Amino acid sequence: MDPRLSPIVGMAADADTTSLRGPRRRLGLAFSIGSNEHHTKGLYRGYGARAFRWAGALRMGGFDNVARAAWAAVALLAISNSRLAAGPSISAPSTTTPPSTGLAIEGAIRWLFFSGVDIWRDGRFSHGGLVFSPKGLDREGWVLKLMSNGGLYRFRSGSLKMDVIGQEMGGTLMAGWRFIGEATTFVAMGGVDIREHRLLPDDPSAGLRGRYKGMAGAFEVWHVPRPGLMLAAHGTYSTIGPSYSARIAFGWRLFDRFYVGPEKQILASGNTHQQIRLGIHLTGLRLNGTEWSAGLGWSTGNDARHGLYGRLGMFTRH
Numbered sequence: 648m649d650p651r652l653s654p655i656v657g658m659a660a661d662a663d664t665t666s667l668r669g670p671r672r673r674l675g676l677a678f679s680i681g682s683n684e685h686h687t688k689g690l691y692r693g694y695g696a697r698a699f700r701w702a703g704a705l706r707m708g709g710f711d712n713v714a715r716a717a718w719a720a721v722a723l724l725a726i727s728n729s730r731l732a733a734g735p736s737i738s739a740p741s742t743t744t745p746p747s748t749g750l751a752i753e754g755a756i757r758w759l760f761f762s763g764v765d766i767w768r769d770g771r772f773s774h775g776g777l778v779f780s781p782k783g784l785d786r787e788g789w790v791l792k793l794m795s796n797g798g799l800y801r802f803r804s805g806s807l808k809m810d811v812i813g814q815e816m817g818g819t820l821m822a823g824w825r826f827i828g829e830a831t832t833f834v835a836m837g838g839v840d841i842r843e844h845r846l847l848p849d850d851p852s853a854g855l856r857g858r859y860k861g862m863a864g865a866f867e868v869w870h871v872p873r874p875g876l877m878l879a880a881h882g883t884y885s886t887i888g889p890s891y892s893a894r895i896a897f898g899w900r901l902f903d904r905f906y907v908g909p910e911k912q913i914l915a916s917g918n919t920h921q922q923i924r925l926g927i928h929l930t931g932l933r934l935n936g937t938e939w940s941a942g943l944g945w946s947t948g949n950d951a952r953h954g955l956y957g958r959l960g961m962f963t964r965h
Contacts, residue, residue: 755783756964763960765798767946772798772815780825784964787827790834792865794819803950806852813853817842819863819885834867840885854888854917861886875900877908877930890916896928905932910942922948924956937961 762775776794780786797816804811823836840863844855867881877900882893892915898908912924926944933939939961946956 755786757781757783758965759784759962760965761960761962763940763958765956765958767956768954769801769952770798772796772800787825790823790825790836792819792821792823792836792838804850804852807848807850809848811850811853812847814845814847815842821863821865823865830871832867832869835864836866837862837864839863840887842885842887859887861889877906879930888916890914896930898928898930906930910944920948920950922946926956937963 757780759778760775761777763773765772765774774794774796776792778784778793779791780788782788795816795818797814800813800815801810802813803809817840819838819840821836821838823834826833826835840861841859842855842861843858844853846853846856850856863883863885865881865883868879870878872878877898878896879898880893880895882891884891892912894910894912896908896910898906900906907927907929910924910926910928913921914924915921924944924946926942928940928942930940931938939959941960942956942958944956945953947953
């Protein structure tokens, strides 16, 4: 196995789905199962009222389109898998060392399509996108990445004295260069970021409300210290907020099929919110031409809302 063949450009796809670019105050973290949330008194109280507000937020203009786009991405991957099965099987997870294929540049795999979801107690996000490398995903050279994402988040408004549902939609277009060493692959990218935040009810004091344009940057690292071990890291930054995220993961290859190990991630928006995640990840599970990754763990934040987080991602290459 040649560690230089890892198409690192898809590695950070899962992390990109978690957006903390919402309003400055409380943004909850994790699944509602097992959480210790203090219920808000007043009009919106209890789990039934919360479910009603989430359902109402889903009807805010445009979110239905986000959900449809997410399902369309899943359907596209399913269709692509049936076609890939008939061709050479050289697809490998973005954080896995695939076998050497020996393909010439004209036969290289240049396209990667990805999608995923990220869920925690006060947020549900989905994303999808593509990566294009003119010389091939396993070769040094230019990289182009296009991604769209969207979802809902909830926070406590200090001025309104109640919970507010936020809807975020956006897209990022970045270009960069992939550097390949003996056992390490490094990608650096930069580009533009567009975001739109809608609030229900509207909160004039919110840090982000309306449409924004900014600059974005990202890096991704894949390293194989020795056969059967992997070390991956990535980070993103946007001038909108500003916001940033960073993740590091270590893993052991099991059954010669996937990697499992610990992961740690930090996400922040402006100077008012920070989330730290600590959990386990599964990376590089190949099923019928599609490769899957997942993460599960515990998140803590400076908003005093803690709990589980979970994410699921998949991609395919052409």
